[in-house]
Amino acid sequence: MAIRPAATGGQYIDSTGTVRRVRALIALGYTLIDIAESANVAVARVQTLAAGYPSLRRTVAERITNTYRALSETPGTNTRAKNRALANRWAPPATWDDDTIDDPQARPEWTGHCGTDRGWWSHRQQNIPMCEACDQAHAEWKAEHAHLPRSEFMTRLTASRASASRRGETIAHDGRELLAQGHTVELAAERLGITLQHLHQELRRHPASVESEAA
Structure with missing residues (x-):
């Protein structure tokens, strides 16, 4: 009774990591067709994953993981795919750690300082799509310094911006x-x-x- 059956390829699992991988490849310039053909899965399935469908078969997850490993180091060429990802703030492969991409609590690291005010300035200066963590951090920074006289506030704002420069x-x-x-x-x-x-x-x-x- 204590013995559990082995997981099968048809088992449904959480799609968090797979959704992130599909979106990351789109952000890199790959189309749904590119990803589907490389992973040998239906285009419609890749499309539902890009939309955030919450579960999928283990075999599909494994195929897309293999495709992600094969494509994530080489930029794609489709501008429409890149623009779609940009509009939706979908994080590219460079922002994800392979060890934590499947963790629902993990977040993409766009700047090396995401979740801080310095990260917010890095987004702005390097023309990187803004992430929610940095948006929140900058709002908190402004709230924490709102009591300062205008001149001192601007001095600190300038220093914060300079810390992220290049x-x-x-x-x-x-x-x-x-x-x-x-x-x-x-x-x-x-x-x-x-x-x-x-x-x-x-x-x-x-x-x-x-x-x-x-x-």
């Missing part, structure tokens, strides 16, 4: 310098005083060619 580009540039010197990614992140996930995110957001143009 931070991501600097991390990506310094990270590549350390990697070129033979450091592992883990050691490079440690030397920069950031998490491994944060370094991976900034390397994705700021390709070497973009850094060169900005220099």
Whole structure:
């Protein structure tokens, strides 16, 4: 009686992680058809997942997970897909940690400082779609400082904005310098005083060619 039957491919499971993966690939520039063909599932199923359908068969989740692993490192080319994701604030692969993407309590990390006022400024300065966590953090920051005289309020606002200026580009540039010197990614992140996930995110957001143009 204590023995549980093994999970089968037809078992229905929570779709949180799969929905995030589908939306992330759309944000990267892949269409529903691209994702469906790569995962060998019906386009209509991918469409319901993009819309946030709450459950799906385990076999479908596994196929989409494999597709996500295969496509998430390479940008797609469909502008309409990107615009759809942008309008809906769907987070791209660079914002998700593979270890927590299936956790309903996890949130995308767009800036390396999401959930803080610094994160809010990073969104603005790097033209990254605003996330709810940073929107809330900035509103709280303004409420906490609302009692200050106008001049002091503006001084602190300027300092907060400056703290986020070009931070991501600097991390990506310094990270590549350390990697070129033979450091592992883990050691490079440690030397920069950031998490491994944060370094991976900034390397994705700021390709070497973009850094060169900005220099």
